[in-house]
Amino acid sequence: MAERFHLPPGATYLKSHSVGCQPRAAETLLRDRLLTPWRETGEAWPHWLEAIDQWRAALAGLIGAEAQDLCPATNVSAGLSRYISALGTATTRRTILLAPSAFPTIGYVASGLAAAGWKTGYLPADADVRDPASWAAALDDDVALVVAMHVSSVSGALTDVAAVAAAAKTAGARCIADCAQSVGVVPVTPALWGVDAVLGTSVKWLCGGPGAAWLWVAPHDRSTLDPMERGWWSHENPFEMDIADFRYAPDARRWWGGTPDVAPFILSTAGIGEIAAIGVPAIRGHNAALQAMLRDALEARTPQWRWPSGAIGGTLCIDTGTDQPRVAAALERHNLRADFRGSILRVSFHAYNDAADAHAAAEALS
Amino acid sequence: MAERFHLPPGATYLKSHSVGCQPRAAETLLRDRLLTPWRETGEAWPHWLEAIDQWRAALAGLIGAEAQDLCPATNVSAGLSRYISALGTATTRRTILLAPSAFPTIGYVASGLAAAGWKTGYLPADADVRDPASWAAALDDDVALVVAMHVSSVSGALTDVAAVAAAAKTAGARCIADCAQSVGVVPVTPALWGVDAVLGTSVKWLCGGPGAAWLWVAPHDRSTLDPMERGWWSHENPFEMDIADFRYAPDARRWWGGTPDVAPFILSTAGIGEIAAIGVPAIRGHNAALQAMLRDALEARTPQWRWPSGAIGGTLCIDTGTDQPRVAAALERHNLRADFRGSILRVSFHAYNDAADAHAAAEALS
Incomplete structure (x- = not known):
C-alpha cells in the first residue's frame, strides 16, 4: 500500500478515524x-x-x-x-x-x-x-x-x-x-x-x-x-x-x-x-482481520479494560480506565499514532496497515 | 510581477474581478x-x-x-x-x-x-x-x-x-x-x-x-x-x-x-x-493609472458606450450596448481575458498588469 499512500515515516499510523494517510496521487x-x-x-x-x-x-x-x-x-x-x-x-x-x-x-x-x-x-x-x-x-x-x-x-x-x-x-x-x-x-x-x-x-x-x-x-x-x-x-x-x-x-x-x-x-x-480501487468490502475485511489479531493478542491479558461488544465499524474503541496514562505513554514511546476520548483508546486499521502494525500495537499496549 | 504570479501564457489577463492570477508561492x-x-x-x-x-x-x-x-x-x-x-x-x-x-x-x-x-x-x-x-x-x-x-x-x-x-x-x-x-x-x-x-x-x-x-x-x-x-x-x-x-x-x-x-x-x-508585499495603496494607484490609460485611449472614440462615472473600484465596467457581440469577438481574437455582465464589459487591472496590457486592450476594443 506504500505505493498508494504516504505512510508517516518512523510511526505506526492507527488514526484513520481522525485524518487518514495522504494518497500519493493527491x-x-x-x-x-x-x-x-x-x-x-x-x-x-x-x-x-x-x-x-x-x-x-x-x-x-x-x-x-x-x-x-x-x-x-x-x-x-x-x-x-x-x-x-x-x-x-x-x-x-x-x-x-x-x-x-x-x-x-x-x-x-x-x-x-x-x-x-x-x-x-x-x-x-x-x-x-x-x-x-x-x-x-x-x-x-x-x-x-x-x-x-x-x-x-x-x-x-x-x-x-x-x-x-x-x-x-x-x-x-x-x-x-x-x-x-x-x-x-x-x-x-x-x-x-x-x-x-x-x-x-x-x-x-x-x-x-x-x-x-x-x-x-x-x-x-x-x-x-x-x-x-x-x-x-x-x-x-x-x-x-x-x-x-x-x-x-x-x-x-x-x-x-x-x-x-x-x-x-x-x-x-x-x-x-x-x-x-482497493474496494470497501476488501478494506472492511482487512480491517476486521487486524482488529481480530489485536484482540486475540491482547484482550485476554487486559481484563481491566472494556473491549467493545457487538457490531462495530473500523475503529476499536477500548476503555483503558485507570491505565490510560500508562497506555498513552506506551503509544508515545512506540511511535504509535492512536488517540483517546477520555480513557477510551481509539485504534484504527486501514488498508495501509498490516499484521506488523497489529503486532506492534499489541506489543506496545501489553 | 512575473516573479510573483503565474501569468497565463499568450493571454492578457484582465479578469481579476473573477479569479486573479496564481501566486508562484501557492x-x-x-x-x-x-x-x-x-x-x-x-x-x-x-x-x-x-x-x-x-x-x-x-x-x-x-x-x-x-x-x-x-x-x-x-x-x-x-x-x-x-x-x-x-x-x-x-x-x-x-x-x-x-x-x-x-x-x-x-x-x-x-x-x-x-x-x-x-x-x-x-x-x-x-x-x-x-x-x-x-x-x-x-x-x-x-x-x-x-x-x-x-x-x-x-x-x-x-x-x-x-x-x-x-x-x-x-x-x-x-x-x-x-x-x-x-x-x-x-x-x-x-x-x-x-x-x-x-x-x-x-x-x-x-x-x-x-x-x-x-x-x-x-x-x-x-x-x-x-x-x-x-x-x-x-x-x-x-x-x-x-x-x-x-x-x-x-x-x-x-x-x-x-x-x-x-x-x-x-x-x-x-x-x-x-x-x-506590494501594498494595496500601490496596487490601487497602479490600477487607477492603467484605467486612465485605457479611458484616454478609448473613451472619446466610443461615444456609443456608457463609461462609468463617479468613484469606482478596480474594475472598469463599460456598457458596450449593441456593440457587445463585436467586442466579445475582439477580446477572443486578441486573447484578452475579460468578461461581460449582459452588455457590460468588465476590465480589471491588477499589480501584474502593465501599460502594455492597457494598450492591448485599447487596441483590441477600438
Whole structure:
C-alpha cells in the first residue's frame, strides 16, 4: 500500500478515524486540476467545475448513489445545518432526535436552532443506539428528524441505519445518517437504506483531508425540500444573475450555497480513487482481520479494560480506565499514532496497515 | 510581477474581478503547510490549525483588524447566512436592506430566509447606491441589517461604507459590507468604518482561489451575537466534547462552525502575502493609472458606450450596448481575458498588469 499512500515515516499510523494517510496521487491531482488550469488558461472556472463533477461522480460510484443527489459541503456540521434549514416548511414537527453519544457537533448544530423553534431530543443515556427499539421508543409525534450515527466516534458502535430509518418512517419522521466514521471502511449505501439523507466527510477513512464533506438527499426529496440556507450555486442557473428571481436547482445542487470551494474536493477525489480501487468490502475485511489479531493478542491479558461488544465499524474503541496514562505513554514511546476520548483508546486499521502494525500495537499496549 | 504570479501564457489577463492570477508561492506553501505535515508526521491537525492562524494573522495585517475578529467562511454567501443567523435574537427588526445591484447571491441568501420571518427590502432601482441619502431614505424601523457592496460587481461603483454604516447606525440598524470586489485593490479598513461586520473572499483580487472567504465582526459584537448556525469549532473549547454543554467562543471563532477547512486558506495566505508585499495603496494607484490609460485611449472614440462615472473600484465596467457581440469577438481574437455582465464589459487591472496590457486592450476594443 506504500505505493498508494504516504505512510508517516518512523510511526505506526492507527488514526484513520481522525485524518487518514495522504494518497500519493493527491499532489499531482491538485496540480493537474487546480493549479495548472489556473496558471495556464486564465479561465480556471470551467476546469474547476469539471473537477467538482469528477469528485461527485467518484463519490457516487463509491456509495452507489446518483451524482445528482450529492452536494458538496464544507463539513458535516454545515451539511446538517443546511439540511435542517429545509425542514421548517416541510413539517410542523420541531424535534431533532439524536443519541447523547453522537459526535458533539451534531448536538451543537441542533441545539443552536432553539431560537428558531427547534427542540433537541436525546435518547436516554443508557439506551442502546444499535437497537431500533431505542429509537422507536423515543419517536413521538413531534420528531421531525432522527440523526443516526452510522458508526459512533466514541464507542465504534455500528448502527443498522436501515432499521433506524424504518423506525423513523413509521413514526412519520425523516432520518439522516452521519457516515463520517464509516464511509471508506464500512459499506455506505444510501440508496438501499430507505434513509432520507446522508452526511459524510472526506477526512478520516476516505483519506481526502478536511473541507470536502457532502450531503446526499434521497431522490424522493430531490425537489420537495427548499433549504433556507442557500446561495447563487443553489440556483437552477447560477449565471442568470437576476437577484429577484431565485429558482432552486432541481437536484442536490440546491443545497450548495455560494461560490464553490474546489481544492478540498480535488484532494478528496484522490482519496476516493484509492479507496474505490482497493474496494470497501476488501478494506472492511482487512480491517476486521487486524482488529481480530489485536484482540486475540491482547484482550485476554487486559481484563481491566472494556473491549467493545457487538457490531462495530473500523475503529476499536477500548476503555483503558485507570491505565490510560500508562497506555498513552506506551503509544508515545512506540511511535504509535492512536488517540483517546477520555480513557477510551481509539485504534484504527486501514488498508495501509498490516499484521506488523497489529503486532506492534499489541506489543506496545501489553 | 512575473516573479510573483503565474501569468497565463499568450493571454492578457484582465479578469481579476473573477479569479486573479496564481501566486508562484501557492504551490510551495500548499506543500509545506498542508501536504508535508500530513505525510510526514501522522499528526497533521496541529500544523493545519497553525496554518489557519497564519492565514488569519496575514489577513488581519492586510486590513488592519485584530485576528480574533476574523472567522474563516467557505464563501460570502455562507458568511452572510451565518451572520444573519445571529440577528434573530439580537433584534426584533426583521428586514434586510440591500440594493438591487448587489451581487445576486446576497439577495438569494436574504430572501431564502423568508420562512424564518425575514423580509428583504431593496433600494429603488434608480437609487444611487453611493449616496448615503439613498440608504437613509430606505431605512425604516424594521431594518435590522443593511448589506452594502463596497464595490459593485456590475457597475464598479465604490461605496463609502463608513457613510452607509453611519446612516444605518442612526436608524438603529446594523451594517455589513461585502468587500469581495474590493479587498486587495481598494483599501478595506473595517476597524475605521464604524461598520458592524465585513465579508470578503480570497478569490478575485486577493489571488487566493476559491473556498477562503471570511467574516469580520466588530469588537463591539465580539460576544453579543450568538449565531444559530454553528458547530464544534464555534465552541470555546472544541475538544471538550460534551454534547450537552455548548459555550460560544469569546471571539469570531464562534462563527466558525464544523471541522476546519484548510487547503483554501493556505492558498489564500500565499495570495495575501503577495498583495501585502506590494501594498494595496500601490496596487490601487497602479490600477487607477492603467484605467486612465485605457479611458484616454478609448473613451472619446466610443461615444456609443456608457463609461462609468463617479468613484469606482478596480474594475472598469463599460456598457458596450449593441456593440457587445463585436467586442466579445475582439477580446477572443486578441486573447484578452475579460468578461461581460449582459452588455457590460468588465476590465480589471491588477499589480501584474502593465501599460502594455492597457494598450492591448485599447487596441483590441477600438
